[in-house]
Amino acid sequence: xxxxxxxxxxxxxxxxxxxxxxxxxxxxxxxxxxxxxxxxxxxxxxxxxxxxxxxxxxxxxxxxxxxxxxxxxxxxxxxxxxxxxxxxxxxxxxxxxxxxxxxxxxxxxxxxxxxxxxxxxxxxxxxxxxxxxxxxxxxxxxxxxxxxxxxxxxxxxxxxxxxxxxxxxxxxxxxxxxxxxxxxxxxxxxxxxxxxxxxxxxxxxxxxxxxxxxxxxxxxxxxxxxxxxxxxxxxxxxxx
Numbered sequence: 001x002x003x004x005x006x007x008x009x010x011x012x013x014x015x016x017x018x019x020x021x022x023x024x025x026x027x028x029x030x031x032x033x034x035x036x037x038x039x040x041x042x043x044x045x046x047x048x049x050x051x052x053x054x055x056x057x058x059x060x061x062x063x064x065x066x067x068x069x070x071x072x073x074x075x076x077x078x079x080x081x082x083x084x085x086x087x088x089x090x091x092x093x094x095x096x097x098x099x100x101x102x103x104x105x106x107x108x109x110x111x112x113x114x115x116x117x118x119x120x121x122x123x124x125x126x127x128x129x130x131x132x133x134x135x136x137x138x139x140x141x142x143x144x145x146x147x148x149x150x151x152x153x154x155x156x157x158x159x160x161x162x163x164x165x166x167x168x169x170x171x172x173x174x175x176x177x178x179x180x181x182x183x184x185x186x187x188x189x190x191x192x193x194x195x196x197x198x199x200x201x202x203x204x205x206x207x208x209x210x211x212x213x214x215x216x217x218x219x220x221x222x223x224x225x226x227x228x229x230x231x232x233x234x235x236x237x238x239x240x
Contacts, residue, residue, distance in 0.1 A: 001031050001085075007065060007068070007178050009065050010058070010065035010123055011065065013061075013225075014057065014058065014061070014063075014121065015061055015142075017031065017220060018057040018060065018061055021051070021057055021213070021216065021220075022053060022054060022057050025049075025050070025053045025209075025213045026050060026053075028209060029046060029049055029050055029053075029206055029209065030046070031210070032046075032084060032122055032205060033206070034047045034052060036159070039202070040082070041083065041202055041203060042203070042206075044076050044080065044205070045076070045078055045202075045203040045206050045207070046114075047076055047212040048073045048075075048076025048079075048080060049073075049076075049206050049207065049209075050070075051072045051073040051074030051076070052069075052070070052076070052077065052210060052214075053067050053147035053210060053213055053214075054069050054075075054214070055070040056214050056217040057104060057217055059217075060064075060217045060218070062219050065102025065104075067100065067101045067102070067103070067105040068099070068101075068105055070096065070100060070101040070104070071097055071101040071102070071105065071186055073166050074093045074097045074101060076096075077089070077093050077163050077200055078093045078094070080203045080207065081093065082179075083148055083201065083203075084151060084200060084201035084203065084204075085149065085151030085152070085200065085201075086150065086151065086152065086156045086159075086191065086193060086195075087145055087148055087149075087156070088141070088145045088153070088156040088157050088160035089156055089159050089160065089163075089191070090126050091160055092159055092160045092163040092164060092165075094162045095160075095163070096167050097170055098164065098167075099167040099170065099171040100167055100170050100171060103171060105231075109143065113175045120172070120173055120174050120175065121174060121176055121186065122169075122174060122176045126176075126238050127196060128185055130165060133165070134161045134162065134165060137161055138157060138158060140159050141157040141160065141161060142154060142157040142158075144155075144157075145157050151195075151200055152191055152194055152195065152198075155187055155190050156191060157190040158187045159184060159187050159188055159191055162183050162184040162187060163180075164182055165185045166180035166184055173198075178217055180220040181214070182215065182218045185212075185214045185215035186215065188207065189210040189211045189212060191211075192204050192207045192208040192211055195207075195210060196208060197207075215232055
């Protein structure tokens with residue numbers, strides 16, 4: 001009962017920017033859904049994209065309710081990506097669930113404490129190591145998913161390596177995660193543009209719109225929300 005009461009309070013805590021963004025994406029996604037043949041896949045896509053959009057809005061303003069929303073949307077995105085042959089993106093969603101959604105659900109009372117006074121940031125050395133790690137693992141990962149029959153191993157493997165790294169940094173409380181989300185969103189847009197033109201997924205257009213919306217929330221989160229951080233000796237530490 002306490003959890004349900006808390007959920008209601010969190011839902012009402014959305015700010016003006018988040019409310020406007022969420023209202024816009026709901027209207028556009030409903031228009032796409034109602035103007036096309038209604039199928040099981042299109043319905044799952046509608047629910048997943050709307051809940052996922054709400055998840056990113058609440059995440060950008062630092063609200064831990066996005067754990068529950070993220071879990072619901074991730075289930076839908078796993079199904080959508082599986083039907084599209086984006087097997088690396090399926091794993092990316094599972095990593096997101098493990099490192100962000102479930103911890104937020106289980107620590108709903110205390111999770112926000114880690115960012116209420118600002119967030120940590122990587123040092124220059126930390127960024128070099130992060131980029132080196134992603135470059136080192138990208139090519140063998142692409143070959144692995146190509147062998148598994150992924151429909152778009154080039155872009156899909158990049159989605160996984162960037163998204164999984166970003167999820168790890170959110171789990172650790174680093175504001176740098178939003179820089180990685182920005183990169184991930186650009187790559188996801190490229191992935192779904194490819195899917196749209198290749199015609200192998202009926203979910204391509206709403207997913208492309210969702211990824212573009214994610215990009216907008218990532219920009220807001222990185223530069224205008226609590227995730228931009230407040231630098232002080234208690235909350236900002238370097239990774240070396």
